[in-house]
Amino acid sequence: MLLWSSALLVASLVATTTAQLEPQCCEKLLSSASPAVEPFLALLGVTIPIPPVDLGICCKPASVSGCDSNCTGGIAVTCAGIPVSVVGVDIGLDCTPIPPCPPPCNTLSTTTSQLFGSGVGDAFNDLTTFIGNGTVTTDDVPSIKAITFRFGTVIDGLAVTYAQGTSQDLTTIQHGTSLTTVDSGLMNSTLTLGTNETIIAVSGQTGNHSPFGIRVLQLTFTISNSFTGASRVAGPFGSATGKAFTVAGNGTLVALGGNAVNTNLSLNQLQTARGGLYGLSFITTNGTDCPQ
Numbered sequence: 539m540l541l542w543s544s545a546l547l548v549a550s551l552v553a554t555t556t557a558q559l560e561p562q563c564c565e566k567l568l569s570s571a572s573p574a575v576e577p578f579l580a581l582l583g584v585t586i587p588i589p590p591v592d593l594g595i596c597c598k599p600a601s602v603s604g605c606d607s608n609c610t611g612g613i614a615v616t617c618a619g620i621p622v623s624v625v626g627v628d629i630g631l632d633c634t635p636i637p638p639c640p641p642p643c644n645t646l647s648t649t650t651s652q653l654f655g656s657g658v659g660d661a662f663n664d665l666t667t668f669i670g671n672g673t674v675t676t677d678d679v680p681s682i683k684a685i686t687f688r689f690g691t692v693i694d695g696l697a698v699t700y701a702q703g704t705s706q707d708l709t710t711i712q713h714g715t716s717l718t719t720v721d722s723g724l725m726n727s728t729l730t731l732g733t734n735e736t737i738i739a740v741s742g743q744t745g746n747h748s749p750f751g752i753r754v755l756q757l758t759f760t761i762s763n764s765f766t767g768a769s770r771v772a773g774p775f776g777s778a779t780g781k782a783f784t785v786a787g788n789g790t791l792v793a794l795g796g797n798a799v800n801t802n803l804s805l806n807q808l809q810t811a812r813g814g815l816y817g818l819s820f821i822t823t824n825g826t827d828c829p830q
C-alpha cells in the first residue's frame with residue numbers, strides 16, 4: 539500500500555507537466571523542502587524535488603466560479619495533478635494558490651478644503667455628523683439636496699438638507715442664524731438640487747465686515763447635471779466683497795464643514811455679540827479610490 543502510494547507520488551512529482559490542472563481546496567500548503575515533509579518523502583523513498591514544490595494537504599476538489607473558489611477555511615489551489623492518497627491523506631502535488639477575490643471596493647476618497655472665513659465659534663463637520671470618522675462609502679455618503687441661505691450683505695446662516703443612507707432619508711442641519719429668524723433685512727433663498735444634479739464648484743468672498751468681524755461674505759455655486767451634461771450657476775448669496783476664493787476640480791460637494799454659533803438672531807441684531815456663521819470648508823469626493 540505504502541509502496542503503491544510512493545510510486546504514484548514519484549510518478550506525479552515527475553510527470554507534473556502532463557497532469558491536468560484542477561482546483562482543490564486544501565487544509566494547508568507545505569513546501570516539499572519543509573522539515574515536516576522532507577523526512578516523510580525520504581521515508582517513502584521519494585526524490586526530493588528541486589526546486590521544492592508546494593504540497594497541498596487534505597485536498598478536496600473545489601468549485602471555482604470566477605475568482606470565488608468556495609474554499610472557506612482552506613486554501614484554494616491548482617495542483618499539477620489529481621491529489622494522491624498517502625496513508626489516507628489526500629496530497630496535492632505542486633500546488634499554486636488561486637488569488638482570492640479582491641475585496642469589494644466602494645470606499646470614496648474625500649478632500650476637505652481649507653476653512654474660508656474665520657474659525658471663531660463651534661466647529662462642525664456635517665460628514666462626520668452622518669458617518670463618524672470612519673471610511674466614506676458609496677452606501678453611506680450623504681448627498682446635498684438643498685441649501686437655504688439667510689443673508690443680507692453677508693451670510694448670517696444656512697441650512698443644508700442631505701439625503702443619506704440606503705433609505706435616502708432627508709436631514710436638515712442648520713449653521714449660524716436659523717431659518718426661522720425674523721429680520722426684514724434678512725433674505726431667505728433656497729438652492730434646490732434636482733435629480734442628477736450635484737455641486738461641482740463653489741466660489742465666494744470672505745473678509746472682515748464691520749462690526750461682524752471676519753465672515754463668509756458671498757457664496758456662488760456651480761451645479762452640474764450628470765445626465766444632460768448641462769451646468770448652471772446659483773448665487774451669489776450675499777453681496778459684500780473681500781478676498782475671493784474658489785473650490786473646484788475635486789469632484790462633487792458632499793458636505794459642509796466650518797465654524798458657527800447657532801442663534802435665532804441675525805448678525806444685524808447681534809452686532810458684536812457672538813453668533814451666526816463664521817467660516818466654511820467644503821468636503822468633496824471624486825469617486826471611489828480603489829486599486830485598479
Ligand SMILES: *[C@@H]1O[C@H](CO)[C@@H](O)[C@H](O)[C@H]1NC(C)=O
Nearest residue numbers: 600601602603606607608609
Ligand atoms: C461550495 O461548496 C459547498 C460544499 O462543498 C457546496 O455545497 C456549495 O454548493 C458550493 N457553492 C458553490 C457556489 O459552488
Ligand SMILES: *[C@@H]1O[C@H](CO)[C@@H](O)[C@H](O)[C@H]1NC(C)=O
Nearest residue numbers: 665666667668669670671672
Ligand atoms: C472624530 O475625530 C475627532 C478627532 O480626531 C474627534 O474629536 C471626534 O469626536 C470624532 N468624531 C466622531 C463622530 O467619532
Ligand SMILES: *[C@@H]1O[C@H](CO)[C@@H](O)[C@H](O)[C@H]1NC(C)=O
Nearest residue numbers: 686717718719720726727728
Ligand atoms: C426660510 O425658508 C425656509 C425654507 O425654505 C423656511 O423653512 C423658513 O420658514 C423661512 N423663514 C422665513 C423667516 O421666511
Ligand SMILES: *[C@@H]1O[C@H](CO)[C@@H](O)[C@H](O)[C@H]1NC(C)=O
Nearest residue numbers: 732733734735763764765766
Ligand atoms: C437621471 O439620470 C438617469 C441616468 O443616469 C436617467 O435615466 C434619468 O432619466 C435622469 N433623470 C432626470 C430627471 O434627468
Ligand SMILES: *[C@@H]1O[C@H](CO)[C@@H](O)[C@H](O)[C@H]1NC(C)=O
Nearest residue numbers: 649650651784785786787788
Ligand atoms: C483638491 O485635492 C487635492 C488633493 O487631495 C488638494 O491638494 C487640493 O488643495 C484640492 N483642491 C481644492 C480646490 O480644494
Ligand SMILES: *[C@@H]1O[C@H](CO)[C@@H](O)[C@H](O)[C@H]1NC(C)=O
Nearest residue numbers: 716718719799800801802803
Ligand atoms: C431658536 O428658536 C427655537 C424655537 O423657539 C428654539 O427651539 C431653539 O432652541 C432656538 N435656537 C437657539 C440657538 O436659540
Ligand SMILES: *[C@@H]1O[C@H](CO)[C@@H](O)[C@H](O)[C@H]1NC(C)=O
Nearest residue numbers: 647649823824825826827828
Ligand atoms: C481622487 O483624488 C485622489 C487624491 O487627489 C486621487 O488619488 C484619486 O486617484 C482620485 N480618484 C479619481 C477617481 O479621480
